[in-house]
Amino acid sequence: xxxxxxxxxxxxxxxxxxxxxxxPLNDLVTRFExxxxxxxxxxxxxxxxxxxxxxxxxxxxxLNPYSLMSDPSDPSIYAISVRRDDQGRxxxxxxxxxxxxxxxxxxxxxxxxxxxxxxxRKHVFLAGGIGITxxxxxxxxxxxxxxxxxxxxxxxxxxxxxxADQLRSHYPNKVHVYFDDQNQxxxxxxxxxxxxxxxxxxxxxxxxxxxxxxxTAAEHGWPSxxxxxxxxxxxxxxxxxEVRLCxxxxxxQVGEHESLLEAMERCGVDAPFLCRGGACGQCExxxxxxxxEFVHRDHWLDDDDHACGKKIMxxxxxxxxxxxxxDR
Amino acid sequence: MSKFQFPESIASRPTYGSLKSRxxxxxxxxxxxxxxxxILDLAxxxxxxxxxxxxxxxxxxxxxxxxxxxxxxxxxxxYEGPSxxxxxxxxxxxxxxxxxxxxVYLCGTEGLMGQAMNEATAAGxxxxxxxxxxxxxxxxxxxxxHCKGITENVTTDPFVCAHCGLNLFVxxxxxxxxxxxxxxxxxxxxxxxxxxxxxxxx
Ligand code: FES
Numbered sequence: 001x002x003x004x005x006x007x008x009x010x011x012x013x014x015x016x017x018x019x020x021x022x023x024p025l026n027d028l029v030t031r032f033e034x035x036x037x038x039x040x041x042x043x044x045x046x047x048x049x050x051x052x053x054x055x056x057x058x059x060x061x062x063l064n065p066y067s068l069m070s071d072p073s074d075p076s077i078y079a080i081s082v083r084r085d086d087q088g089r090x091x092x093x094x095x096x097x098x099x100x101x102x103x104x105x106x107x108x109x110x111x112x113x114x115x116x117x118x119x120x121r122k123h124v125f126l127a128g129g130i131g132i133t134x135x136x137x138x139x140x141x142x143x144x145x146x147x148x149x150x151x152x153x154x155x156x157x158x159x160x161x162x163x164a165d166q167l168r169s170h171y172p173n174k175v176h177v178y179f180d181d182q183n184q185x186x187x188x189x190x191x192x193x194x195x196x197x198x199x200x201x202x203x204x205x206x207x208x209x210x211x212x213x214x215x216t217a218a219e220h221g222w223p224s225x226x227x228x229x230x231x232x233x234x235x236x237x238x239x240x241x242e243v244r245l246c247x248x249x250x251x252x253q254v255g256e257h258e259s260l261l262e263a264m265e266r267c268g269v270d271a272p273f274l275c276r277g278g279a280c281g282q283c284e285x286x287x288x289x290x291x292x293e294f295v296h297r298d299h300w301l302d303d304d305d306h307a308c309g310k311k312i313m314x315x316x317x318x319x320x321x322x323x324x325x326x327d328r
Numbered sequence: 329m330s331k332f333q334f335p336e337s338i339a340s341r342p343t344y345g346s347l348k349s350r351x352x353x354x355x356x357x358x359x360x361x362x363x364x365x366x367i368l369d370l371a372x373x374x375x376x377x378x379x380x381x382x383x384x385x386x387x388x389x390x391x392x393x394x395x396x397x398x399x400x401x402x403x404x405x406x407y408e409g410p411s412x413x414x415x416x417x418x419x420x421x422x423x424x425x426x427x428x429x430x431x432v433y434l435c436g437t438e439g440l441m442g443q444a445m446n447e448a449t450a451a452g453x454x455x456x457x458x459x460x461x462x463x464x465x466x467x468x469x470x471x472x473x474h475c476k477g478i479t480e481n482v483t484t485d486p487f488v489c490a491h492c493g494l495n496l497f498v499x500x501x502x503x504x505x506x507x508x509x510x511x512x513x514x515x516x517x518x519x520x521x522x523x524x525x526x527x528x529x530x
Contacts, residue, residue, distance in 0.1 A: 121452050193353075195428040198452020221352030221429035223457030 010270045011052060011063070012108040015042070019103040020077065029130060029162045030096055033070070033079045034107065041075035047137035048202075048230070049110035051078060052276060057094050061265070064091035065232055065276055067133040067204075068110055071140035078107065081162065083130040089234060089257065111274050114204070114230035116141065121198030123149040126186060126213055128205020129156065132163055134230065135204065139171070150174045152191065154205070157181040188213065192220045202228045232277030233297055235259035238318045244325040245269060246288055260314035264328065271314060271328060278316035285312055285326050292321010332466055332529070341500040342438070344462040349374035352431040356422055357403075358444045360386040360412065362464030363436025364394035370433065371401045378403045382422055384415050386440065412440055419444060423451035435461040439469035439480060442507030455504070466528055471508040472496055478508055484525035486514045495522045 017034035024030045036042060045068055055062040070079035085092045099105070114134055116123060123142060125135045132153055142149045151171075155161040157179055167175045178184035192201070201222070203213040210229045217227045237257050244251045245264065254263040261283055264271040274282040278298030287310050296306040298313035305311050312319070312326070334343070347370040355377060357367050364385060371378050382405040387395055399406055409415040423430075432448045434441040441460045449455050467481040477491025485498035489511065496511030503510065515522050 119452075192428065196452070197423065197426050197428060197430065199428050219351055221350060221431055223454050225454040225457060226428070 010265075011273055012111055014054075015107050015109065017078070017105050017107055019099055019101050019105060022099060022101055025081065025162050026160055028160060029081055029083050031069075031079055031081045032095065032099060033077050034105065035077055037104070042078055043109055044075065045072055045078075045110035045137075046112050046115050047072050047139075047141040048114035048116060048134045049112035049137075050114075050134075050232075050275065051080070051110050052108040052274075053080070053091075053095070054106040054108075055091060055094050055098075057090065057098070062089075062091045062094060063262075063273075063276055064095075067114075067137070067230075069133040069136040072137055073140065073144055078110075081130065081133050081136075083162075108274075111280065113275060113279050114202070114228065116202075117200050117226075117228070119198070120200035120226075121148065121196055122200070123147060124191070124195065124199060124201045125149065125151040125153075126188075126201060126203040126205070126209070127151065127153045128203075128209040129154070129160075130162065131204035131206075131209075133204075135202070136163060138202070139167075150176070152176045152178070152186045154178045154180065154184075154186055154209075188216050189220070192217055192222065200226045200228060204230050207231055230279070231299070232275065232279065233299070233316045234277070235262070235316050236297065236318075238295060239320055241292075241319050241321070241324065243319070244323070245328045246325055247328055254318070259316065260312070260318060264314060269328060273315055276315045278313055281313075283313055283315045285314055285328050286310065287312055287324070288327050289323060289325040290319070290321065291323040292319055294319055331463060334462070334466075335529075337500040340502045342442070342460075342502055342504075344441070344460045347433050347435060347459050347461045349377050350431045350459075352429045353380060354426060354429065355381040355431045355433065356384070356426070356448075357381055357433045357435070358384045358415075358419065358440070359398075359434070360436035360440040360464070361388040362394070363434075363440065363461070364398050364463075366435035366461040366463050367433070368394075368397060368401070380404060383407070384409070384419060384422075386410070386412055386415055386436075388437075412443060416447070419447050420451075423447060426451070432458045433461075434458065436463055437465050437467060438462065439467070439507065442469065442502075442504070446505070446507050449504075468498065468528070469508045470496065470498065470511040471503065471506050472511050474513060478506070479511070482511075482528075484527055486522060486525055487511070498528065 018037050020035040021033040050065045050067045052063050052065045066080035069081050082092050082095045084096045127135050164177045203210050240256050241254050248269050252267045254260050272282050274280040281300045295318040297316040347366050378401045381403045383403040384407045434444050448458050467483045470479045470482045472489040475492035479490040486495050489496050494513045495515050497514040499510045501510045
């Protein structure tokens, strides 16, 4: 595994924004659009990038990553679409309940961990549910360059098919939608079969779908370089634990419902991060001493790293045991 | 068996592995000379493989008896040609008709593997997904960095550029785009002061 990116600032540069539109799309999903109060152009982004949204929720700061789904060629707005997760940690509920047009908010500069491979001859997008969002930007980007793409989009029902109608009417020959409640499913094997050389597949959706696509493609002889996926992990609750941060010279408590990264931030420690979902590698932290078990949940470290107990990704991983000392 | 273990060198120098049967509906095997032995070994790993395989073989004079044995594997398609250049139109055609999941196996000399690798990557297969196995001659395909001419089958260091006649030093610096190693003038500072050629890796 390559070393973590060198920039160890906490998070990407920030951008002050104003909420310019709140557009409910269906029972669960709402689109939020942002403009800059100074009217300046947004930094350009490539399709597949995400931004981390800072939410001030009654004294608590929530930082959630969302894929940018607006057209990358339009520098006047950024847009995200947020699915309300009633069982989640509260970030999406905050967005749905508290965020109003005109609110001032803070986003980070976009970071792309799920970019198009523009060497590809053809791009096949596989979306599950809210996993449609990065593909909205990818489709816009490819349409600009007359790129060869098709979308296969699985949603629960017509009523929850976020953007399904819009996509189908714009691109009737390229968009295929499958509704779970009508027992429709993506025919992955047939889909992989017969694609021209140089085709890339991109999948964004639940973990089971991502694993299914990787496994099936490998069985069909697809090079792993041609199969791309993005899954942000949300930090999972766990037993509270204590951590000593030796550089900062403090000992902190990580609560049941916060991540180690969040606990560090709460205590004023400037810890690096970009994705907050175990994917980017930015938060990688050296372990100085540990007596107990790590609960590694990231996609960044490899199995050997996980086994040796010398590193931890504080955005999603936890610890159960007596002593944990980190080099932070 | 004609396997040669290349000594470790700079990162630019390609390295080769040993062919393993991989899942896939279609398999393309391109070999020259003793590269046929690697296909024979590969076929022995997987009884069902050859029925899904297209073999393109360039015997290059040293394929004594190997053509017969390759044919005996009963590949789905078999082509034999007098030179790599003669096989190129066929390779391009096979790749342009191919679909994702095609497995490509290259075996034999470095010159053949490098050039066929270029065709496969140009067709959209990532180079890291293409398997290679070196067999047979250790002769190199060299580019003269001065006149840009390619000299095939270089077996000594230094050697004389077949195009411009300069005395060239054989480097491990490799160009994937050209599928050739770089040859650099060895007596530029002191014309005529040329060390005696020695055989590569001797
Ligand atoms: S912040 Fe990206 S892996 Fe932790």
